[in-house]
Each structure stands twice: as structure tokens, then as C-alpha cells.
Amino acid sequence: MKTMELHLTVNGKSLNWSISPGELLLDVLRRQGYFGVKRGCEKGECGACAILLDGKPINSCLMFAAQAEGRQILTIEGVADGGKLDPLQEAFLDHGAVQCGFCTGGMVLSAKALLDRRSDPSEEEVREALAGHLCRCTGYRKPVDAVLAAASRRKNRARRMKVAGEVAR
Numbered sequence: 749m750k751t752m753e754l755h756l757t758v759n760g761k762s763l764n765w766s767i768s769p770g771e772l773l774l775d776v777l778r779r780q781g782y783f784g785v786k787r788g789c790e791k792g793e794c795g796a797c798a799i800l801l802d803g804k805p806i807n808s809c810l811m812f813a814a815q816a817e818g819r820q821i822l823t824i825e826g827v828a829d830g831g832k833l834d835p836l837q838e839a840f841l842d843h844g845a846v847q848c849g850f851c852t853g854g855m856v857l858s859a860k861a862l863l864d865r866r867s868d869p870s871e872e873e874v875r876e877a878l879a880g881h882l883c884r885c886t887g888y889r890k891p892v893d894a895v896l897a898a899a900s901r902r903k904n905r906a907r908r909m910k911v912a913g914e915v916a917r
């Protein structure tokens with residue numbers, strides 16, 4: 749079987765993998781143990797396989813692994829900071845937005861991409877960001893509430909840090 753080398757960064761770690769030129773990124777990531785990248789429809793319709801590629805959400809079932817050469821990938825395994833959950837993950841748990849969890853990794857990643865570029869998104873923008881993710885369990889209200897709550901937590905934390913900085917001056 750013909751193979752090639754793939755050099756990429758996954759969750760901040762620089763890696764070299766041997767792949768087949770025609771392999772999908774989804775298959776390669778799962779083979780390498782990133783099982784938070786879920787195999788759903790494999791047609792780009794459910795969002796379960798979503799990752800962030802250079803900060804933007806994409807469905808890894810629609811991309812050849814070879815196209816990830818030199819790129820930065822974030823999977824759900826890389827979202828928490830060591831043992832500490834990201835505020836978005838906490839908000840998903842607090843709002844009951846995690847049921848079976850099959851869609852959750854992809855949703856959290858798309859929400860993260862949104863909050864990284866829009867600190868104060870409207871509900872409509874949150875719904876738009878989550879639109880590519882099918883969820884059989886939550887009815888979507890809870891994930892939307894979770895993302896809005898995480899945005900507000902992030903904002904409050906930034907405000908507190910600014911005030912603390914001014915007091916320390």
C-alpha cells in the first residue's frame with residue numbers, strides 16, 4: 749500500500765504520521781486515538797466528526813488527511829486545560845446540554861470557534877454556529893443556553909481581570 753508522511757499539529761502537539769494518500773482525516777484521527785471525533789453520517793451532515801482546523805470548524809469526514817499537512821488541529825480532547833474543563837464544557841454540563849454526548853464534542857468546538865471571534869454573540873449567531881450539528885437528545889435549547897452562559901462567564905471573567913489589573917497598578 750502506498751503511504752506518505754503527514755506533519756501536523758494536534759492539540760498543540762507536533763506530530764508525524766504515516767498515512768495513505770486517500771485516507772479521510774476522520775479515519776486517521778480515530779486511528780491515532782482521538783475518539784472524541786465521532787463517526788456519524790460520513791456525509792458532512794451531522795457534525796459529529798467536527799474539529800477545528802486552524803481555528804475554523806470543519807467536518808473531518810469531508811477532508812483527506814493529506815490536506816491537513818502543516819495545519820493546526822484542535823479536537824475535543826484538547827479543549828480542557830489539563831484537568832480543568834473549559835468554561836464552555838462546564839456550561840454544557842451545568843445546562844444539561846450533554847445527554848448521550850455523541851454530538852457534544854463537535855458542538856463545543858463550533859461554539860469555541862464562535863466565542864473566540866465574537867465575545868458577545870446573539871442567540872441567532874449561536875444557533876447559526878450550532879446549525880451544522882444534529883442532536884437527537886437535547887432539542888437544541890440547552891446547548892444554545894450553555895453557549896450564551898459561557899459567553900457571559902467569559903465576559904465577566906475578563907471584566908474581573910481588568911478591574912484586578914487596575915487595582916494592582
Ligand code: FES
Pocket residue numbers: 786787788789790791792793794795796797798807808809810
Ligand atoms: S460524520 Fe462527518 S458530518 Fe457526519
Ligand code: FES
Pocket residue numbers: 845846847848849850851852882883884885886
Ligand atoms: S446529546 Fe445525544 S445527540 Fe446530542
